[in-house]
Amino acid sequence: MTQRPFNFSAGPAALPEEVLSQVAAEMLDWHGSGMSVMEMSHRGPEFTAICATAERDLRELLQVPSNFHILFMQGGGLAENAIVPLNLSRGGEVDVVVTGSWSKKSAEEARRYADVGIAADGAPAKYSAIPSPASWQLRKNAAYVHICSNETIDGVEFHQLPDLKALGSDAPLVIDCSSHQLSRSIDWSKVGLAFGGAQKNIGPAGLTLVFVREDLLDRALAICPSAFEFKTVAAAQSMYNTPPTFSIYVAGLVFQWLKRFSYAGKTGVAAIEQRNIDKAALLYGALDASNLFENRVAADCRSRMNIPFYLRGEYNTPALNAAFLDGAKARQLLQLKGHKSVGGMRASIYNAMPLEGVQALVAYLKDFEAQHG
Numbered sequence: 597m598t599q600r601p602f603n604f605s606a607g608p609a610a611l612p613e614e615v616l617s618q619v620a621a622e623m624l625d626w627h628g629s630g631m632s633v634m635e636m637s638h639r640g641p642e643f644t645a646i647c648a649t650a651e652r653d654l655r656e657l658l659q660v661p662s663n664f665h666i667l668f669m670q671g672g673g674l675a676e677n678a679i680v681p682l683n684l685s686r687g688g689e690v691d692v693v694v695t696g697s698w699s700k701k702s703a704e705e706a707r708r709y710a711d712v713g714i715a716a717d718g719a720p721a722k723y724s725a726i727p728s729p730a731s732w733q734l735r736k737n738a739a740y741v742h743i744c745s746n747e748t749i750d751g752v753e754f755h756q757l758p759d760l761k762a763l764g765s766d767a768p769l770v771i772d773c774s775s776h777q778l779s780r781s782i783d784w785s786k787v788g789l790a791f792g793g794a795q796k797n798i799g800p801a802g803l804t805l806v807f808v809r810e811d812l813l814d815r816a817l818a819i820c821p822s823a824f825e826f827k828t829v830a831a832a833q834s835m836y837n838t839p840p841t842f843s844i845y846v847a848g849l850v851f852q853w854l855k856r857f858s859y860a861g862k863t864g865v866a867a868i869e870q871r872n873i874d875k876a877a878l879l880y881g882a883l884d885a886s887n888l889f890e891n892r893v894a895a896d897c898r899s900r901m902n903i904p905f906y907l908r909g910e911y912n913t914p915a916l917n918a919a920f921l922d923g924a925k926a927r928q929l930l931q932l933k934g935h936k937s938v939g940g941m942r943a944s945i946y947n948a949m950p951l952e953g954v955q956a957l958v959a960y961l962k963d964f965e966a967q968h969g
């Protein structure tokens with residue numbers, strides 16, 4: 597088969613080619629059942645097994661403790677911005693650390709249901725750094741503290757989750773990990789709830805993963821829709837309503853791919869994390885060495901997944917940005933345009949992006965600089 601283009605989309609994003617091929621092969625007849633997974637009852641034995649295997653593999657990959665439920669939901673990250681306060685806020689206080697566009701959106705949505713306090717705001721520094729946890733204004737009665745552990749637009753990532761206890765807070769930590777879930781291990785001892793849309797590292801859009809600690813299941817507001825009540829969804833093993841079956845199936849194949857994945861003498865999440873570290877180091881190294889391009893995020897919180905970059909100073913013209921993107925496309929490097937709110941370029945290098953994809957981008961950066969710098 598010919599080499600597919602390298603796809604740098606921020607999401608929906610590239611999936612492992614092996615998985616796509618398997619999906620194609622199983623499309624008309626899944627394992628001799630005579631049905632596509634899309635055509636199966638979610639309560640039948642075939643899909644029940646697919647879903648249970650997916651959950652078990654995910655639990656194993658991320659070493660999710662037994663006191664956490666894994667929920668397969670719908671609605672995406674933005675729906676969770678409402679679903680989480682409906683389930684956890686009790687209509688009281690919620691603290692949000694704003695480190696970029698997505699946590700800002702979370703704070704705005706939570707205001708409909710709770711008294712939101714901005715514990716810290718990275719806006720004055722244009723979201724180029726994470727305000728130090730020691731400076732966060734955490735309220736004693738907050739029902740939870742929300743962070744976005746990887747800001748997809750601004751390219752800012754928490755490389756260590758905050759230890760709220762050490763900061764004097766007993767509130768559970770909620771993390772929106774949409775754009776880096778499964779790219780690295782998670783320290784569950786610091787987390788009360790984690791959520792993320794699937795369409796970056798996990799599978800097709802339509803599926804949202806929620807990891808929720810058992811003791812947080814009992815506090816939903818009466819107005820919370822039943823289909824979004826964590827307790828109800830957990831009790832029904834994500835089958836209270838029809839779950840996004842095809843997305844769960846593809847996600848399950850991605851989990852199996854990741855269990856098989858090896859790199860640098862490691863396997864599974866440890867292997868993909870190491871490759872993600874290496875890919876990011878290669879790209880940031882090239883940007884930092886360049887006189888034409890720049891990344892503006894502080895070194896200690898640069899995202900391994902989403903790397904925004906810009907033409908420097910006087911080079912940053914609409915014409916040269918367009919020339920860069922056209923040239924990239926001609927080299928089979930797709931979807932490098934930055935988010936419309938910030939402009940410039942962005943390379944999203946999720947789990948499915950091979951090292952060769954980043955090498956090809958770096959080679960292009962150098963050629964473009966030699967021609968235009």
Ligand code: PMP
Nearest residue numbers: 672673674675698748774775793
């Ligand atoms: N949070 C983060 C960190 C995201 O990257 C996104 C989507 N890019 C969202 C929330 C919103 O997700 P959705 O479009 O699935 O609602």
